[in-house]
Amino acid sequence: MSKTNLTRRGVLKSGAVAGAGVALPTIFTAQSAAAYTNEPTGGSVTLGFNVPQTGPYADEGADELRAYELAVEHLNGGGDGGMMNTFSSKALKGNGILGKKVEYVTGDTQTKSDAARASAKSMIEKDGAVMITGGSSSGVAIAVQGLCQEAGVIFMAGLTHSNDTTGKDKKANGFRHFFNGYMSGAALAPVLKGLYGDDRKAYHLTADYTWGWTQQESIAAATEALGWETVNNVLTPLAATDFSSYIAPVLNSGADVLVLNHYGGNMVNSLTNAVQFGLREKIVNNKDFEIVVPLFSRLMARGAGANIKNIVGSTNWHWSLQDEGSQAFVRSFGTKYGFPPSQAAHTCYVQTLLYADACERAGTFNPCGVAEALEGFEFDGMGNGKTLYRAEDHQCFKDVLVVKGKENPTSEFDLLEVVEVTPASQVTYSPDHPMFAGGQLGSCNPGA
């Protein structure tokens, strides 16, 4: 242990590093004596929170970080305990994880797979993190998941919606709580049918990268099953800022629904442009023209302002949910920070608790033990009803929310209203579904 002249309080607060000092960073060490990567041997355990702190998703990253800090506080017995009180598993006692105080380190993914991996590596190699979590895009999630598999630590994905994360790129050490493109499609389709009928012509604008494609594929399949026709699918460059040249052809295409498979800044701009071109006032084929944004995020919706009113989409979670777990989380988050949490914050908070709980139940931090405890784990009280962490692909199956932009928001946070809670059974698919085929989970890697 280090001998420095820090005060007692200093030592406690710098515990993250102090913890790492005891748990020597033996990662990737061929001659390691430890049973697994970064086995915590002192009084604390270090988690790595890898979120976008710069770049376009920095606000989501900041919200994720708030959720992580809250989760750590709760795990260590601080605050009001949040969801720990409503969680169906009672293994967590508020004394850290397995009696070890929870410390954390943070890093910046920059929403680039390279930078995200570098940041995650430094947490594993330098700070001795035993679990990595966070991120706000699928490319980063898949890249970091791959790294964690190689390094022998657990990866608890943050916000990642691509089918591939638990599809062709699934990994034994990686777990996703967030929902995916297929689930969005499955949840949205019946609602869309109810709202807009089964005779619709859809025009898709799709962000030209992996996430966009998988989501477009999912939504098109789900809506076509209802009887909708997909008129066109146009791929838009990720770097596009002005979507006018993609929106204009929609006007004369004969389509009566526009599906925007965009996220983040792309979504804000394409939606704004679509509204600018008067699509919402248009009447085509004697029907009101409609716009659908399959993946909604409240933080992003704020950027789109009044344009999101009445626009339907799906989301993983929303703070207005009335179940016990959600309310508990919103209360502790809102009390601490003064505003309600986003879906990204929710998923990150839950992932941290789920990880801690799995360690407690497994009695070890060994990734293989933790993975075993998470696989097939069923729980409740975390906001989305009864949830299953499926063993075959490490995907959570839970209720999915279909939401729409609120007509008369009462506050700057009150932008979405829940239209329907689609039950988990309706969004469940078989592990060998063609949209998820191609990859192998592999076997868990403890790293040593």
Add this chain to the structure above:
Amino acid sequence: MGILEVKDVGKNFGGLKALSDVNLSVAENTCHAIIGPNGAGKSTLLNCLVGKLIPDTGSVMFDGQSVLGRSPHEINQMGISRVFQTPEIFADLSVMENMMIPLFAKRDGAYRLHAVEKVSNERTLIEEAERMLDDVNMLDKRGMHAAAMSRGDKRRLEMAMCLVQDPKLLLLDEPTAGMARADTNNTIDLLIEIKEKRDITIAIIEHDMHVVFSLADRITVLAQGTPLVEDLPENIKGHPKVKEAYLGEAH
């Protein structure tokens, strides 16, 4: 038949006739001066000789080969070196490095990827460069940054860089412009020495008549893009046409 044969060369810039019907023959191992008032087309003619400009009409033959359509580096490899009106040297390099580059060009041709040999191992070339520097009294400045030198030194360096290539034809574009009297005399002495010691042909453009008459074996007077007269220096002096051409010029 001279080493340099210019026949019926004409060059237009837009509507402006810069050169027309220029005929010039420079005999081997002589010094040929081209004089004329400003705007007479002296520099245009020079640029046509070194490949910077391509004449619209006529031919330029050097040593029995046409230079037209060749790029400057090819023409240099044929044996023509040029000294500019304002010294063109490698200002960011040292004097010695400035000297090494023409020597490499002479030995290795227009291009060779000698990326791992060492400049400092080229003993013969270094000695050659040092001899040349000694000839121009610059050996003591060999390590100096070229940009830091005086204008006169830069000129001498440029001259040395051209001479070290041992060219068949040396083109001098006002080599003493802006020089102090003493420096000008030094340059004249140097050029005379070179002329005597080496087999070299020199073509010189000059305003300073003192320089011209000290060096030239033959003189061509250019006016408005055409040769006025070509003759021996003693005949040019006091030639009525020349006086006429220079009339109004403050020289």
Add this chain to the structure above:
Amino acid sequence: MDVLITQILNGLDKGSAYALIALGLTLIFGTLGVVNFAHGALFMIGAFCSVFLQRLLNLSFETIDATKTDFLGNPLKVKTPYVESWFGPEMGGAIIDWSVPLAILFAIPVMIAIGFIMERGLIKHFYKRPHADQILVTFGLAIVLQEIIKAFYGANPIQTPAPEALSGVATLAEGIVYPVWRIVYFCFSVAVIGGVFAFLQFTTFGMVVRAGMADRETVGLLGIDIDKRFTFMFGLAAAVAGLAGVMYGPINAPNYHMGMDFLVLSFVVVVVGGMGSLPGAVLAGFLLGILESFASMTQVIELIPGINQIIIYLVAIIILLVRPRGLMGRKGVME
């Protein structure tokens, strides 16, 4: 056909932004010889001028509405902008509604001031330095400006809606509808471009600057204090970029890195137009905007997949190889 016309309109609209930014870049490059990587940041700051004004006008006092509750179940605090309480809800509402056009008045002095400060405080020390140094210092400045904006306004886009009266679509002809604000933006940028050209053409000040662009040393020899004028040119270029940004807000919600998105493109525009040529920059801006719009049509993408991703760069490469000086560059200038 209708689609083609709409795409041309789209192209002109995109081109407006490119042209305005490239115009400023060319002014700075042409007069001062400075490669300004912070020019995109000036565009961004312009856009945030309207965000700032919108926030300022929306400064509110809170009253508690006991009948409603907020997300934590406490009584809801209702915010009323001061402007509305001073001028009445109607007038106040209208002022807030028109915050983007109002921001023009606000942005002009702010941007000129920023331009002056930048030039006097930093850029002036870099006139004689290599382009690489200019790139490094202005890039550093761009990062700093971005981060400052991010610290205040966050990373997410912020809506700055157009006034109610200028939103919606206009029917230009049978079957051709186009958003009103985009038409306003195009007209606005034409007016600004026209203004800059008229200024350079018809004022003595402009004449000196144009002479300075052509041959700086000679103008200096005439004993004209070109430095002062160049400082003003920097302010003017900043103001043009800022105005482009202010009015761009309603088209796409401003965010802190929007400047970087435009930076590379506008450099390409400047070079395609011909370094140091103002008409070239404008022409290239509109041309590339239109080509980009055409390239994103389904029919074209089906023909050449991915063309919409690379069209601008492809055109730039072809033009530079075929016409080394760019579209309207003069021989010997900035070659």
Add this chain to the structure above:
Amino acid sequence: MFGLDKKDTSLLWVVIALTMLAPFILNPFPTGSGMAQFNAGYPDLMQRFVIFGIFAIGFNILFGLTGYLSFGHAAFLGVGSYSAVWMFKLLSMNILPAIILSVAISGIFALVIGFVSLRRTGIYFSILTLAFAQMSFALAYSVLTPITNGETGLQVTLDDPRVLGVSATADGSIPVTNLFGLEMRAAYDLVVGPWTFTFSVGYYVCAIVMLLAFYLAIRIFRSPFGLMLRAIKSNQQRLNYTGLNPKPYTLAAFVISGMYAGLAGGLMAAMDPLAGAERMQWTASGEVVLMTILGGVGTLIGPVLGAGMIKYFENIFSKINDNVLHSWFSFLPDGIEDFIVLVIHPFVGKGWHLTLGLIFMLVVTFLPGGLVEGGQRIARALRKKKEDEPKSPSTEPAE
């Protein structure tokens, strides 16, 4: 020694010493102490230092010597990475064939792009290279996904063929990159009192490659070829009239520096078998430009220093959060502690970009020659103090 003169030899020895002892030098603070946050001696970052050092050394051969400012060099790095990962997928996890292929492919790529771009000079050349690189990035991100795996980046998977290796190890994992069996991720921890020093195989492989690259760069700088390149930067007209054709020289320099970039890309993939498209984005190209200018254009050691500095900020400063700040200043009274944390907060963690931007501005304003000039000034000041007499500054333009 090594066919270098005395000065270069001692520079090389310094660099050898620094790279070989990096695990000690970069970990000056005891592992448990508050200052350990500033330690950079963990394998990933050390590898990044030397890999980006290689990238910058190569870039400097083009930019520093010839003055041609390429804004598209990241494309070669990206191409190198993709080639290497494809070798890992198809052939074997041995890094040697992968690196050879990445250097070769990026060399060919550079030859094509250089041949076209070098028809223009100055800012036109910069924009041409930028355009090529941006096209490569945009296509790699979208249309070329079958080759590049788009946004996610190309990764090795369990069902790759790997004809000379195994698709999966016995325990069902993806095999690890190695050099004839020596695993890149293997490491040895040396614990000395409170200190821990990590010696990583991957790092030493990169470091040796970097030393070779650095040595080659010195040779190029001191060669007739290097002299020609500097002459191109200095006065292309004179070079022409001296009988030399600048085109093949610049093209050779472009290809060599492209191959250096490819080598760096290949090594990156060898250390961490993933190739992301962002590696090719213009910001990545801009980064190497900034590294070179920050360190000192045209100097031998400058680019390496610049690369180290930027990577240090990216990886160390971005990880300092409020929690860490509070722990540093906890010895102060609460009010002052909070105040200091408040003042520092905008510059670290998510504000690391701000600090980097400020450093760019300060360095280029006050040290026109980059960090190397800073070092020279300090050295000169020290010498002055010692001898109390001014010494003329070295006239050697490249050191």
